[in-house]
Amino acid sequence: MGIRILVVDDATFIRDMIKKQLRDKIPGVEIIDAPDGARALSQMKSQTVDIILSDWEMPNMTGAELLTSVRSMPNAGNVPFIMISSRGDRNHIVKAIELGVSDYLTKPFSAEELLKKVFKQLKIIGKTPAQRASGGSTQGIAFASVDVLTGGAAAAPVAARPVAANPFANNSASALGAKPAIKAVEAPAKSAKGKAQLRFPNNRTFACVIREMSLQLMSCLMQRADGLPGLFEQAVVDIETGDGNNLARVNGYVHSIQAGENRPDTNVVKIVIRFVDNDAEKFETLSKYIAQM
Known part of the structure; x- marks a missing residue:
């Protein structure tokens, strides 16, 4: 059977x-x-x-x-x-x-x-x-097709921004939380000054500084470390929504990862997470977070 x-x-x-x-x-x-x-x-x-x-x-x-x-x-x-x-x-x-x-x-x-x-x-x-x-x-x-991953639509571009010498200086590694989207009109990406925590399989967790965020994806900077994720790897993003208590969790995958500075010895990594949730409550939470940026 x-x-x-x-x-x-x-x-x-x-x-x-x-x-x-x-x-x-x-x-x-x-x-x-x-x-x-x-x-x-x-x-x-x-x-x-x-x-x-x-x-x-x-x-x-x-x-x-x-x-x-x-x-x-x-x-x-x-x-x-x-x-x-x-x-x-x-x-x-x-x-x-x-x-x-x-x-x-x-x-x-x-x-x-x-x-x-x-x-x-x-x-x-x-x-x-x-x-x-x-x-x-x-x-x-x-190893599946990109069409399956993106629903046939190209990922929204995230504008590159200059990276500070050390964006992690004087930043605590506290976790945060926010959430993504159902299908809706895309708001333009905004520059953020918040923090987030990226969680990957096998209990790998990294603190990051948010640089850009839209309803579809987030670009952030994190310190280079062992156990970095690979392309298309599953991720959960915890983003601080502003009140310190409302912790929202966004599901996504690694869309791109690259050096955060034009130096071979850089300790900064730029990572883009594409969101995959299709939930109205998460969409509303993320929209409010973007509006506050």
């Missing part, structure tokens, strides 16, 4: 990345996907699934609402449900457990972390698949 997995996330980039990672390691897996909980439920009316992988924050119907609905279904109440979220705080995880989640995966995650969770649930339901020979990419979407 085959394995059918339902992937639910409002970001096409995240769905495509998960699908590629699963297909690379689970021979013959059938994957269906949906951009929100409402359409996921519609998919489940006509077919059964073995595992559900769902984002928490989505428009129309959240992952929490989807989980509640699934647990009330007589034919799907026991389906393993893995909740995926950029929020990994204890209260958030406890709430998911109370709602009946089977496991929890925090963004950004590596292919290994994703597969470990999925294989654990497959073993529980007695559907452990044969291991595919190694050699498949664990970089997920990194």
